[in-house]
Amino acid sequence: MPIFQDNRRLVARIKGLRTCFFLIFLLLFGKLWYIAVLKAEYYKELAKQNQVRIIPMLAPRGIIFDRQGRVLVDNVQSSNLVLFLDKAHDLNRVFNFLRGLNISEEALKERMHVARSRSRYQNVVIKENLSMEEMSYVLAHQNEHPELAIVEEPRRLYRYGPLAAHALGYTGEISDKQLKWTEFVGHHQGDIIGKSGVERTYNPNLTGIDGQRRLLVNSMGRTIEELQSVDSTPGDNLTLTLDLDLQQIAETELGDDPGAVVAFDPVRGDVFVMASHPAFDPNMFATRINRADWARISSDTENPLQNRVIQAEFSPGSTFKVVMAIAGLETGVINQNDTVFCPGGVTLYGHYFHCWKKGGHGTVNMTQAIRQSCNVYFYLLGQKLGIDNIEQYSKRVGLGHISGVDLASEADGLVPSQEWKKKTTGDKWYAGETISVAIGQGAMNVTPIQLARAVGMIATGQEPSLHLIKEAEGYRGPATAVAATTTAPFFKEEHLRVVRDGMWRVVNEFGTGRGALVEGFEVCGKTGTAQTIGNEAKKTLSAEEASKYADNAWFVGFAPRDNPEIVVCVIVQRGKSGGGRAAPIAGKIFRAYWEKKHPPVGPPMPSPLQQVASNAPESPQPASPTNGGGIRQ
Amino acid sequence: MSIRQFLSRFDVLLFGGAMMLAFLGILGVYSASLHGVVSSAFSRQLVWTGLGLVLCFIVFSIDYHYLVDYAFHIYVLSLLLLIGILIFGREINGSKSWLSIGGQNFQPSEVVKVVVILTLTRYLSGLSDDYLKRQSFFILSGIAMLPVCLVVLQGDLGTALMYFPILGGMMLIGGLKFRFVAAVMALALLLAPASWLVLKDYQKQRIMVTFDPSLDPKGIGYQTRQSQIAIGSGGLLGTGIGNGLQSQLGFVPEVHTDFIFALLSEETGLAGACLVLLLYLFVLSRMVRIGEQARDRQGILIITGVASLIFFHVVINVGMALGITPAIGIPLPLLSYGGSSALSTYVALGLALNVHYHRFVY
Numbered sequence: 001m002p003i004f005q006d007n008r009r010l011v012a013r014i015k016g017l018r019t020c021f022f023l024i025f026l027l028l029f030g031k032l033w034y035i036a037v038l039k040a041e042y043y044k045e046l047a048k049q050n051q052v053r054i055i056p057m058l059a060p061r062g063i064i065f066d067r068q069g070r071v072l073v074d075n076v077q078s079s080n081l082v083l084f085l086d087k088a089h090d091l092n093r094v095f096n097f098l099r100g101l102n103i104s105e106e107a108l109k110e111r112m113h114v115a116r117s118r119s120r121y122q123n124v125v126i127k128e129n130l131s132m133e134e135m136s137y138v139l140a141h142q143n144e145h146p147e148l149a150i151v152e153e154p155r156r157l158y159r160y161g162p163l164a165a166h167a168l169g170y171t172g173e174i175s176d177k178q179l180k181w182t183e184f185v186g187h188h189q190g191d192i193i194g195k196s197g198v199e200r201t202y203n204p205n206l207t208g209i210d211g212q213r214r215l216l217v218n219s220m221g222r223t224i225e226e227l228q229s230v231d232s233t234p235g236d237n238l239t240l241t242l243d244l245d246l247q248q249i250a251e252t253e254l255g256d257d258p259g260a261v262v263a264f265d266p267v268r269g270d271v272f273v274m275a276s277h278p279a280f281d282p283n284m285f286a287t288r289i290n291r292a293d294w295a296r297i298s299s300d301t302e303n304p305l306q307n308r309v310i311q312a313e314f315s316p317g318s319t320f321k322v323v324m325a326i327a328g329l330e331t332g333v334i335n336q337n338d339t340v341f342c343p344g345g346v347t348l349y350g351h352y353f354h355c356w357k358k359g360g361h362g363t364v365n366m367t368q369a370i371r372q373s374c375n376v377y378f379y380l381l382g383q384k385l386g387i388d389n390i391e392q393y394s395k396r397v398g399l400g401h402i403s404g405v406d407l408a409s410e411a412d413g414l415v416p417s418q419e420w421k422k423k424t425t426g427d428k429w430y431a432g433e434t435i436s437v438a439i440g441q442g443a444m445n446v447t448p449i450q451l452a453r454a455v456g457m458i459a460t461g462q463e464p465s466l467h468l469i470k471e472a473e474g475y476r477g478p479a480t481a482v483a484a485t486t487t488a489p490f491f492k493e494e495h496l497r498v499v500r501d502g503m504w505r506v507v508n509e510f511g512t513g514r515g516a517l518v519e520g521f522e523v524c525g526k527t528g529t530a531q532t533i534g535n536e537a538k539k540t541l542s543a544e545e546a547s548k549y550a551d552n553a554w555f556v557g558f559a560p561r562d563n564p565e566i567v568v569c570v571i572v573q574r575g576k577s578g579g580g581r582a583a584p585i586a587g588k589i590f591r592a593y594w595e596k597k598h599p600p601v602g603p604p605m606p607s608p609l610q611q612v613a614s615n616a617p618e619s620p621q622p623a624s625p626t627n628g629g630g631i632r633q
Numbered sequence: 634m635s636i637r638q639f640l641s642r643f644d645v646l647l648f649g650g651a652m653m654l655a656f657l658g659i660l661g662v663y664s665a666s667l668h669g670v671v672s673s674a675f676s677r678q679l680v681w682t683g684l685g686l687v688l689c690f691i692v693f694s695i696d697y698h699y700l701v702d703y704a705f706h707i708y709v710l711s712l713l714l715l716i717g718i719l720i721f722g723r724e725i726n727g728s729k730s731w732l733s734i735g736g737q738n739f740q741p742s743e744v745v746k747v748v749v750i751l752t753l754t755r756y757l758s759g760l761s762d763d764y765l766k767r768q769s770f771f772i773l774s775g776i777a778m779l780p781v782c783l784v785v786l787q788g789d790l791g792t793a794l795m796y797f798p799i800l801g802g803m804m805l806i807g808g809l810k811f812r813f814v815a816a817v818m819a820l821a822l823l824l825a826p827a828s829w830l831v832l833k834d835y836q837k838q839r840i841m842v843t844f845d846p847s848l849d850p851k852g853i854g855y856q857t858r859q860s861q862i863a864i865g866s867g868g869l870l871g872t873g874i875g876n877g878l879q880s881q882l883g884f885v886p887e888v889h890t891d892f893i894f895a896l897l898s899e900e901t902g903l904a905g906a907c908l909v910l911l912l913y914l915f916v917l918s919r920m921v922r923i924g925e926q927a928r929d930r931q932g933i934l935i936i937t938g939v940a941s942l943i944f945f946h947v948v949i950n951v952g953m954a955l956g957i958t959p960a961i962g963i964p965l966p967l968l969s970y971g972g973s974s975a976l977s978t979y980v981a982l983g984l985a986l987n988v989h990y991h992r993f994v995y
Contacts, residue, residue, distance in 0.1 A: 009763045010933045011925050013806045017940065018921040024948055025914050031955040032910070035865045036903040043865025050862065051878045089855070219883035 059208025146221025169197020317530025320440030370502025382438025452569030525557020527578030685979030692983030750938030802941030871902030
């Protein structure tokens with residue numbers, strides 16, 4: 001080492017080093033300032049998203065009971081696999097993992113697409129109702145997949161599958177369109193709402209208040225601490241007026257035929273039965289329904305989603321004759337004792353109108369005409385009444401207008417009139433058209449519930465206010481739902497008695513409706529075999545088409561004759577004969593009602609009824625006797 | 634010598650600043666060990682700090698001129714040690730750079746950096762010119778490159794990289810001419826593509842992700858992002874020691890070593906982060922002052938090496954936590970948990986104190 005060195009230059013350079021240090025540290029301070037001061041809020045939010053997982057706790061909907069307190073709809077806990085989108089950094093890894101659960105990438109993407117459109121929770125339900133094996137598979141890999149979690153959610157369970165599906169309705173996620181409806185005010189995206197039936201009408205009652213769990217999670221998705229939780233409040237329970245026993249009979253009897261059954265108490269307005277076939281299994285909608293199932297249901301030409309009781313419009317056929325009879329008596333154009341000779345047909349306005357009985361009924365008065373359903377009698381009555389009177393009395397008994405039962409989307413039906421003809425075709429009403437309307441054909445269209453309600457008015461002389469709800473805990477809905485039946489007398493009691501007498505004969509004096517006979521129960525009724533296509537067109541049909549347009553079978557009646565307790569209306573589409581196909585179904589319901597009221601004395605025998613009831617599943621596996629679909633497992 | 638005399642020659646400010654940093658480091662490691670992240674780290678860190686301080690005073694107590702005199706000998710021994718490790722060393726995390734002594738793992742390549750400082754000083758101080766000749770440039774580079782090559786062969790690229798700032802800093806102070814600087818930069822630019830071939834995939838990724846963290850939000854970029862979230866969510870005064878959720882719940886990786894700055898930022902807030910940076914700036918500034926006052930060229934050069942070493946560690950590490958430098962696993966001197974890093978830093982500190990202590994010719 002040299003003895004003396006001049007180090008001044010080195011000292012100068014080292015001073016430069018200090019400047020260099022300062023400048024670069026300034027850069028560090030700058031970035032620190034940017035992160036910790038300027039973007040502090042942004043990073044705090046990110047930190048919260050990292051660490052806090054919000055898990056919605058869906059409130060179970062209220063339980064729905066039948067009129068005897070038997071559970072029709074309740075909830076089961078379903079273990080759902082949930083994907084937290086904000087934590088899913090590598091979707092391909094998620095897809096790979098989910099292959100182990102047999103979830104395809106497409107199905108997952110479809111659900112994620114739906115979930116992305118909303119912002120309330122950043123999670124997607126990937127699979128509902130995990131099995132034990134699936135749960136252990138997920139839990140075993142929880143550390144590698146912090147973006148996945150198993151969340152318990154209540155799932156709607158329709159205990160009897162498709163039974164009374166249309167009355168009960170189904171639930172589903174609120175759609176974007178429904179979000180804007182006043183009916184669903186207060187609901188948010190992703191909420192489960194009642195989409196039809198009483199699930200929809202009483203949605204405000206059935207809906208509970210959702211809770212929320214806020215969890216502190218670590219980077220592995222494991223819960224460290226529960227921060228604060230708001231428990232969910234279940235929705236209010238509902239008791240319906242439906243009678244499970246009668247409903248089951250109606251559905252069993254309808255079988256695979258399309259058709260509808262409605263039965264109610266004409267005084268109190270309690271609806272006992274509301275059956276519509278083909279039906280669907282509302283359990284399918286309780287989980288998020290997949291596209292294939294939806295396509296199958298919605299494209300079915302028999303329209304299983306339609307509630308035929310209130311939404312399907314049919315020609316009433318001969319059942320309309322009871323309305324004609326009361327109109328004739330009330331207007332005074334005819335007396336109950338006036339007779340008509342039926343030779344098997346009659347020429348009116350240059351057109352020959354057939355009676356259904358080729359040889360004719362001979363001389364018939366009103367009760368006989370009703371009993372035998374003589375067309376000629378009612379052709380002539382129609383001619384006397386004219387379309388205006390027919391219209392007026394039809395509307396008086398509630399035809400052409402919704403029945404007001406507590407379900408949404410009811411159809412109006414149609415009562416033809418001069419005004420209607422003018423409006424729709426621009427043409428004037430021809431007197432000949434009145435003749436068809438007189439036997440319930442032509443443009444006349446009714447829903448089963450309207451027709452049943454009209455017969456209910458004839459049975460009691462009062463206008464029933466129909467409803468499916470018996471009572472609701474803490475009822476919050478419209479107060480009119482359980483309103484008492486109005487008592488204003490509609491028609492003269494003596495006139496009503498004549499019509500009822502005719503209807504009694506239909507069933508009890510070897511009339512067309514003898515299939516509905518119940519010993520000791522004074523059943524009154526009227527059958528109908530309504531054409532679904534004009535006579536002229538019918539002749540041109542092929543055999544296959546002919547069966548498609550086969551006549552609809554009607555029966556509508558009540559019992560007992562005095563102080564009636566139950567009205568039943570049955571339509572079996574393409575049932576061909578009201579007396580042959582519809583009346584026996586009604587008879588079974590009348591009988592079941594009667595036997596429930598008068599249980600057989602002696603040792604209790606298990607009636608077929610109770611057997612059906614005891615077939616009700618005890619385990620939370622929904623029964624789906626007619627629908628092979630069931631819920632997806 | 635009285636205590637008063639000793640204190641008048643001893644740099645209390647530098648030592649005090651370093652101790653405050655060591656204290657913050659212990660605090661950080663303590664916090665990281667609270668929730669079982671690394672439960673034994675705290676007690677070990679205390680031991681390492683104690684050992685480091687002992688080593689610091691041993692180095693301090695031997696006049697640095699003796700150390701420089703024997704620098705070449707120590708240098709050769711160090712190279713032999715590195716070669717030995719290359720053959721017999723222990724592999725941890727892909728680097729065969731570890732020596733196991735009594736169950737403790739130790740990385741000699743960390744301490745060899747200090748040896749290189751002494752060796753470069755030894756050579757540079759023998760030159761009387763104010764500027765480096767070409768021959769000297771190559772000799773100096775050779776001195777540094779021999780251990781660098783061995784460390785690279787061990788697979789510890791991060792540590793190897795830290796030899797360059799030492800070499801660069803000392804050559805600059807020693808009188809590197811501008812054309813040399815230009816030549817080195819040109820060479821670096823030429824070699825950069827070549828280095829791309831040598832780098833492992835994950836190393837390339839780390840460099841790329843620094844420029845664009847969204848390239849890999851869950852992987853490499855994820856670490857930086859989580860670190861930024863920790864720093865950004867700490868607020869002014871932080872969440873308190875042990876309460877930083879980002880750090881404690883495992884979102885920030887390696888909170889006790891590479892990302893201890895993120896942990897301290899989250900738990901002691903902007904105030905704590907600024908304090909750490911200001912303390913480093915103070916320590917570095919103090920070292921430069923020692924260099925200015927140094928008795929001879931040897932002292933100036935030692936200080937240059939030590940300051941460069943610490944400066945680059947801090948800039949790379951804090952820069953990584955803030956997301957401005959690539960995620961290279963470089964410890965934060967005096968703060969990060971780790972024996973080798975602690976020991977080499979305390980040796981370096983001892984050298985700086987040594988130079989200050991012997992600034993006057995008595």
